[in-house]
Amino acid sequence: MLSQITAITGLNLKSIPERWASSLVIVVGLAGVVAVFTALLAMATGFEKTLAATGSTDNAIILRGGSDAELNSGLSRDSATLIKQAAGIRRGADGKPLASGEMIVIAELVRQGDEKNGANITVRGVEPNAFALRPQLKIVAGRQFRTGLRELIVGRGVTRQFQGAELGKTLRMRGSDWTVVGIFESGDAYDSELWTDAEVAQTTFNRGGYSSVLVGLDGANGLKTLQDTLKTDPRLSVDVKNQQEYFSGQTKNFRKQIGFLAGVVTFIMALGAIFAALNTMYAAVATRAKEIATLRAIGFGGFPVLVSVMIESLVLAFVGGALGAVIAYLLFNNFSVSTLGENFTQVVFAFKVTPPLVVTGLVIALVIGFFGGLLPAWRAARMPVTTALRAA
Amino acid sequence: MTKTGFVIANLFRKKTRTILTLLSVIMAFLLFGLLQSVNHIFDAGADFIGATRLVTQARVSFTQPIPLSMQPKLEAVPGVARVAHMQWFGGVWQENTPLFVFAVDPVRQHEVYPEWVMPDAQWKAFANTRTAMIAGRNVANQYGWKIGQKIPIRSNIYPQKNGSKAWAFDLVGIYDGSDENWQKQTNTVFISHYYFDEANQFSSGRTNFFMLKLAPGADGAKISATVDKMFENSPDETKTQTEKDFNVGFIKQIGDIGMIVRWILFAVFFTLLLVVGNTMAQSVRERIPELAVLKTLGFSDGSVLGFVLAEAVALCLFGGVVGMSIATLFGALISKGTGGQFALSVNGWVWTTGLIAIVLMSLAVGLLPALRARRLKIVDALAGR
Numbered sequence: 147m148l149s150q151i152t153a154i155t156g157l158n159l160k161s162i163p164e165r166w167a168s169s170l171v172i173v174v175g176l177a178g179v180v181a182v183f184t185a186l187l188a189m190a191t192g193f194e195k196t197l198a199a200t201g202s203t204d205n206a207i208i209l210r211g212g213s214d215a216e217l218n219s220g221l222s223r224d225s226a227t228l229i230k231q232a233a234g235i236r237r238g239a240d241g242k243p244l245a246s247g248e249m250i251v252i253a254e255l256v257r258q259g260d261e262k263n264g265a266n267i268t269v270r271g272v273e274p275n276a277f278a279l280r281p282q283l284k285i286v287a288g289r290q291f292r293t294g295l296r297e298l299i300v301g302r303g304v305t306r307q308f309q310g311a312e313l314g315k316t317l318r319m320r321g322s323d324w325t326v327v328g329i330f331e332s333g334d335a336y337d338s339e340l341w342t343d344a345e346v347a348q349t350t351f352n353r354g355g356y357s358s359v360l361v362g363l364d365g366a367n368g369l370k371t372l373q374d375t376l377k378t379d380p381r382l383s384v385d386v387k388n389q390q391e392y393f394s395g396q397t398k399n400f401r402k403q404i405g406f407l408a409g410v411v412t413f414i415m416a417l418g419a420i421f422a423a424l425n426t427m428y429a430a431v432a433t434r435a436k437e438i439a440t441l442r443a444i445g446f447g448g449f450p451v452l453v454s455v456m457i458e459s460l461v462l463a464f465v466g467g468a469l470g471a472v473i474a475y476l477l478f479n480n481f482s483v484s485t486l487g488e489n490f491t492q493v494v495f496a497f498k499v500t501p502p503l504v505v506t507g508l509v510i511a512l513v514i515g516f517f518g519g520l521l522p523a524w525r526a527a528r529m530p531v532t533t534a535l536r537a538a
Numbered sequence: 539m540t541k542t543g544f545v546i547a548n549l550f551r552k553k554t555r556t557i558l559t560l561l562s563v564i565m566a567f568l569l570f571g572l573l574q575s576v577n578h579i580f581d582a583g584a585d586f587i588g589a590t591r592l593v594t595q596a597r598v599s600f601t602q603p604i605p606l607s608m609q610p611k612l613e614a615v616p617g618v619a620r621v622a623h624m625q626w627f628g629g630v631w632q633e634n635t636p637l638f639v640f641a642v643d644p645v646r647q648h649e650v651y652p653e654w655v656m657p658d659a660q661w662k663a664f665a666n667t668r669t670a671m672i673a674g675r676n677v678a679n680q681y682g683w684k685i686g687q688k689i690p691i692r693s694n695i696y697p698q699k700n701g702s703k704a705w706a707f708d709l710v711g712i713y714d715g716s717d718e719n720w721q722k723q724t725n726t727v728f729i730s731h732y733y734f735d736e737a738n739q740f741s742s743g744r745t746n747f748f749m750l751k752l753a754p755g756a757d758g759a760k761i762s763a764t765v766d767k768m769f770e771n772s773p774d775e776t777k778t779q780t781e782k783d784f785n786v787g788f789i790k791q792i793g794d795i796g797m798i799v800r801w802i803l804f805a806v807f808f809t810l811l812l813v814v815g816n817t818m819a820q821s822v823r824e825r826i827p828e829l830a831v832l833k834t835l836g837f838s839d840g841s842v843l844g845f846v847l848a849e850a851v852a853l854c855l856f857g858g859v860v861g862m863s864i865a866t867l868f869g870a871l872i873s874k875g876t877g878g879q880f881a882l883s884v885n886g887w888v889w890t891t892g893l894i895a896i897v898l899m900s901l902a903v904g905l906l907p908a909l910r911a912r913r914l915k916i917v918d919a920l921a922g923r
Contacts, residue, residue, distance in 0.1 A: 171816045178809035182802050189798065212703050217601070218628055218694045220740070252599040254777075262779075263787035266599055319598045321773050351602070352773070383701065411569065411802060415809075418565030422813040425558040429820065485793035490601065492793065 150450035151457075154441060158434075158458045165433065169462055171426045175419040176466025176514060177473060180507040182415060184474035186408035187506075188497040189483070193404075194397045196495040197487075200334035201390030204236075205279055206369055208359045208376065211383040215396070216250050217489040222355040225382055229359045232379075234372030236362035238278055244362035246276040249344055251351050252491055253319050255308040257484075265484070267304060268339040268491040269319070271347025279360050283336060288313050288328030293343045296350065299328035303337035303494030307484050311340065320350055335393065338484070338494040360389065396488040416514050423518025427459050431526040438526055439534030448527040455523035456516070463515020467508045474507075475499045545848045552821070556853070559817045563857025564864070566810040567892060571865025571884045573799050573806075574891055579882075580789055580796035591650065592758055593784040594748040594765055597775035601626075603744035604774045612748055615764055617756030622650035623745040627734070628695035629727065631681065638677075638726040639691060641734040641745075644670070650751045653716045654724075660685075660711030668733045671707035674724025678712045685709055691727070696738040722873075722883075749781070807895070815903040818850050822907040829911050830919030843912035850904025858896040862889060 162169050208229050213219035221229070230245040238244040249271040254264030274293075277283060291297035300311045310317060317324045317340075324342070331337060348354070363369055373386045387395075431438070438451055478497040487493035549556050594612065596602035606623065613621045622643060629639030644665040647654075656672065664670045671691075673683055683689060690706045697703045707729055715721035735742055750765070752758060762778040769776045779787075822829075829842055866884040873882050 168816055168820065171813050174812045175809050178805045182805050185801070186798070212692070213694050215694075252601045254597075254599045257790075260790075262783065263790050264599070264777075265791055265793075266601070318775075320596075320602070321771055321775055411573070414565055414569045414572075415806060418562045418569075418806075418810070418813075421558045421561040421565065422809075425555055425562070425813070425817065428554055428558070483794040483797075485795065486791050490791075492791070 147447070147450065150446050151453050154446060154450050154454035155457045157437075158430075158454050159461060161434075162458070162462075165430065168426050168429050172423045172459070172462040172515070172518065173466040173469060175422040176463050176511045177470035179412060179415045179419045179514065180467045180470025180511050181474045181477075182470075183408060183412045183510060184471055184499060184503050184507045185478045185497065186404060186411065187503050188474065188478055188499045190401050190404040190408070191500055191503060192495045192498040193400055193485070193493070194394075195498055196337075196493065197335050197393040197397045198390065199282075200336065201388070201393040202280075203388060203390050204363055205389040206361050206363055206372055207387055207389050207392045208361065209357075209385050209387070211385050213385070215488045215490075216248075216357045217252070217491070219357050220355055221247075221357070221359065221384070225384070226356050226359050228379065228382060229376065229384070230361070232372055232375040234364055234368040234370070234375060236364040236368065238275060238362070244275055244278060246273040246279055246360045247344060247356040248272050248276065248358050248360060249347050249351075249353060249355070250357045250489065251347065251353075252489075253317070253340065255304070255310055255317075257308055258306075260309075265308065266486075266491040267308065268489060269298075269347065270336075270339050270341050271344035272341055273344050276341075276360065279362055280332065280336065282334065283330055283332040285328045286331045288326075291327055291342055294346060295343070296322055296324045296346055297327045297342065298324050299330050299341045300326050301337035301339050301341075301494075302329060302331040303482070303484070304340065305329055306482060307492075307494050322350055335487070335493055335495075338487075338492055399488075400485070412510065416510065419514050420518050423459065423463070423515060424521060426462075427455065427519050427522035428525070430458070431455060431522045435526075435529065435534045439529065439531045442529075442531045443535065452523045452527035455526050456519045459519025459523070460512055460515045463511045463518070464508065466515075467511025470511070471499070471504045471507050475504075541845075541848075545845060545852060548821075548825075548845070549849055549852060555817060555821075559814060559853060560857045560860075562810065562813050563854060564861040566806050567858045567861025567895075568865045568868070569806050569861075570803065570895060571862045571888055571892060572868060572882070573803050574888045575865075575869055575882050575884045577796055577799045577803075578885070578887060580792070580799075587782045587785060590752055591781040592750040592752065592762055592765075592778050593781050594750060594776050594778045595746065595784075597766075597777040600746055603741065603746055604748075604776065606743050606745055608748065608769070608774070608776075611768065612750060612765060615750075615761060615768075617753050617761050618750045619753040619756075620646065620649050620751045622646035622749045622751070623731070624747045624749065625731065625734070625741075625745040626695075627691075627729065628693045630692040630694050637691060639671075639693075640726060640728055641731040642728045643731050644728075647728060650749050653720045654713045655716050656711050656713040660713075663710035664728075664730070667708055667710055668730065669706070669708050670710045670733075671727055671729045672711040672713055673709060673727045675712055675714050675721065676724045677727060678709075683709055683712075685712060693738075696734075696741060698737050699739055701739070750778070807899075811899065811902055814850075814853065814899070815906075818846075818853075818903050818907045821849070822846055822911055826914065826919050827922070829914055830916050833914065833916050834920075839912045842914070843908045846908040846911045847900070847904045850908070851900040854896050854900040854903070858892060858899075862892045 209219040210221055226247045230243050235243040235245055251269050252266045253269050255267045257265055291299050304311050311326060313326055313329055315326050369388055376382055376384055376386055479499040481497045484492045484494040596604045609621050612618060624640040624642050627639040627641055629637035631637045648661050664672050687709050688706050689709050692703050693705055715724050758780055765778045766776050832842055869882040869884040
C-alpha cells in the first residue's frame with residue numbers, strides 16, 4: 147500500500163512542471179490568502195508589541211478614578227504630591243521617591259505627504275524622574291530639553307511620519323513657539339510623542355495639575371502596598387495600575403477590530419481559493435484520467451490514488467502558503483504605520499511578521515488545500531476504470 | 539442556435555469548471571464590494587456635507603477647550619449668520635461602551651443644524667428642560683431608549699460637583715436626519731450645555747468647537763482667514779475650516795487603514811485574474827479544433843474572437859453582479875446590525891467602480907485567448923499542430 151502511494155505521488159508531483167499553468171492557480175491563490183491574512187495580523191501584532199513594550203512591570207501609573215486613559219484623567223497638584231509620598235514607591239539615587247507627575251496635551255501635526263489635515267499627537271510634560279523610570283529611552287540626536295524653556299524632544303516615530311517635527315524646527319502651540327532640540331528613541335509607544343518640561347507645559351497650557359503620575363514600585367509587593375495606601379486615603383479618588391497592564395488594556399479594541407477584519411477577509415478569500423483549488427485539481431484529475439485508469443487496471447488500488455491526489459493538492463497549497471508568507475514578510479515586516487490609540491492620539495508602530503503568524507498562515511493554506519483536493523481525489527479514486535480508459 | 543445561445547452552451551460544456559470559476563468570481567466581488575465601501579468611508583466620507591458651515595477649534599488641537607466668550611466675536615464677523623457650539627462629554631453607556639455625547643446650546647443647535655429633524659414640541663422641551671438630552675434615531679434604536687425615560691450616562695472626563703461621574707438625563711426627543719446620508723449620522727446624543735456647565739466640577743465657560751453658519755453667498759475661505767486672524771497671538775489661537783474638511787480630517791485620524799484596504803483589494807484582484815485567466819486559456823486550448831471548424835464554415839476571424847471574448851465577459855459580468863449584490867445585502871445587514879454605527883453601504887459609487895473592475899477584468903482574462911482564437915490557421919488547427 148505504502149509503496150503504491152509513494153509511486154503514484156511521485157508520478158503526480160514529477161508531472162507538475164508539465165502542467166504548471168493550472169498548478170500555478172493554486173499556488174498564487176493561496177499565496178494571496180496567506181499574504182493578506184499574515185499582513186493584517188502582523189499589523190495587530192505590531193501594535194500590541196509596541197504597547198506591551200511600553201509598560202514595565204516595575205512601574206505603576208496612577209490616574210483619576212474611572213478615567214481609563216491619560217487623556218481623560220486629571221490630578222491636582224495636591225493629589226500628585228500626596229501620591230508621591232505614598233508607601234510602596236521605590237526610592238531613586240537621591241533618596242527621594244522615584245515618581246514623575248506627567249501632563250499630556252494634544253497637538254495637531256500634519257502627516258508626511260498630506261497638506262492640511264492634522265493628526266493628533268501627544269505632547270507630554272514630564273518631571274526629571276521620567277527618564278529614570280524609562281531607561282529604554284535614549285536621545286539619539288540633538289540634546290535633552292532644558293527645564294524652564296519651551297524646548298521639545300521628539301520621538302523617532304513622530305519625525306518619521308509627521309511634518310514639522312525635525313531637529314531645529316519650531317512648532318507653534320497656544321501662541322508660543324517651541325524649539326525641537328532633540329530626537330529620542332525608546333522602541334515603544336513613547337516614540338509617538340513629543341516631550342517637554344512639565345512646569346513649562348503647565349504654564350503654557352494653563353493647567354494646574356497633572357494627567358497621571360508614573361512611579362517606580364518598591365519590590366514585589368510594591369503595587370499591592372501602593373494600591374492599599376492610595377485606595378484607603380479619603381482625600382484621593384484614583385486608579386492604580388501596573389504600567390504594563392495599563393498599556394495592554396489599551397490594545398484590546400484594536401486587536402478586536404483587526405481580528406474581525408482579518409477573519410472576514412480571510413474567510414471570503416479562502417472560499418474563493420477553495421473553489422480555485424477544486425477547479426485546478428479537477429482539471430488535473432481530468433487530464434490524467436487515462437493515466438489513473440491505466441494504473442488502476444494494472445492493480446493499483448483506489449485509496450493510493452486518493453491519497454496521491456490529496457498530497458499533490460497539499461504540496462501545492464504549502465508552496466502557495468509559504469510564498470504568501472514570504473511576500474508578506476518582504477513587503478510588510480517593519481513597515482511603519484500609525485493609527486488612533488486610546489488617548490485619541492496617533493500611535494506609530496511597525497508590522498511584525500512573527501513565526502507563529504507564519505505557522506498559522508501555513509495551517510490555513512493546508513486546510514484550504516485539503517478541502518480543495520478532497521472532492522477531486524474522491525472522484526479520481528472512484529472513477530470506473532473502463533469509462534476512463536475509453537474517454538478522450 | 540443564436541449567437542448568445544452558442545456562447546452560453548460553450549460556457550457550460552464543462553459545468554463543474556464554469557460553476558467553480560463563477561463561485562471564485564462571486565467571492566472576489568463580494569470582497570471587492572465590502573472593502574471598497576470601507577475604502578469609500580475613508581476617501582470621501584464627508585461628500586454629503588455642503589460648504590454652508592465652518593468649524594472653529596483651538597489651533598493646537600480640538601481637545602484643547604476654547605472660551606465661550608469667543609461666541610459674540612465670531613457672530614460679529616460679516617457673513618456669519620449664526621454660531622452654535624459643541625463640547626465633548628466623554629460619555630460611556632453601561633459598562634464600557636463609548637457614546638458620542640456633546641453638550642450644546644439647544645436653540646442654537648436647532649438653528650445651525652436644520653439637517654436634524656424633530657417635532658417642534660421636542661425642540662422646545664430640549665430648550666426648556668434643564669437636564670434634557672436628545673438622541674439620534676440610530677443610537678436610540680440601538681439601546682431601545684424611549685422618550686420620557688431617564689438615561690444614566692457616565693462621563694469618563696467630567697465628574698459632577700459632588701465628585702460622582704454618574705450622570706442622568708431626561709430623554710425629551712429623538713431626532714432624524716433630513717435625508718438618507720444624515721440619517722446614517724444619527725449616532726449622537728446632545729445634552730444641554732447650561733446644565734453641564736454649572737453641574738460639572740472643573741470646566742466652565744469653555745467648549746471644544748464653534749460651528750459657524752454662513753449667510754447666503756458668504757465666502758467661506760475669507761471668513762476662515764478673518765476668524766483665525768482675529769485670535770492670532772492670543773492664548774487661544776484658532777483653526778477654522780469647512781465642516782467637510784473637518785470631517786475628512788477626523789476620519790483620517792484612523793490612519794493608514796485605507797492604504798491597507800487598497801493592498802488587500804490588489805491581492806484579491808491579482809489572484810482572481812489568474813484563476814479566471816487560467817480557466818479561459820484552458821477552455822480555448824481544448825476547443826482549438828472546434829474553432830477551426832467554425833472558421834471553415836465561414837465565420838470570420840472577428841466573430842471567433844467575439845465568441846471567446848463574450849464568454850469571458852459573461853463569466854465576469856454574471857459573477858461580478860452576483861458578488862456585488864451579495865455585498866450590498868451584507869453591507870445593509872452589517873449597517874443594521876450595528877445600529878448604523880458602522881455605516882457600510884455598497885452604494886452607487888461602489889457599484890460604479892465594481893462595473894469598471896468587471897470590464898477591465900473581462901478584457902484582461904479574455905483578450906489573450908480571444909486573440910489566439912482569432913489568429914488560428916485552419917489547416918494547422920485541424921491538423922492538431
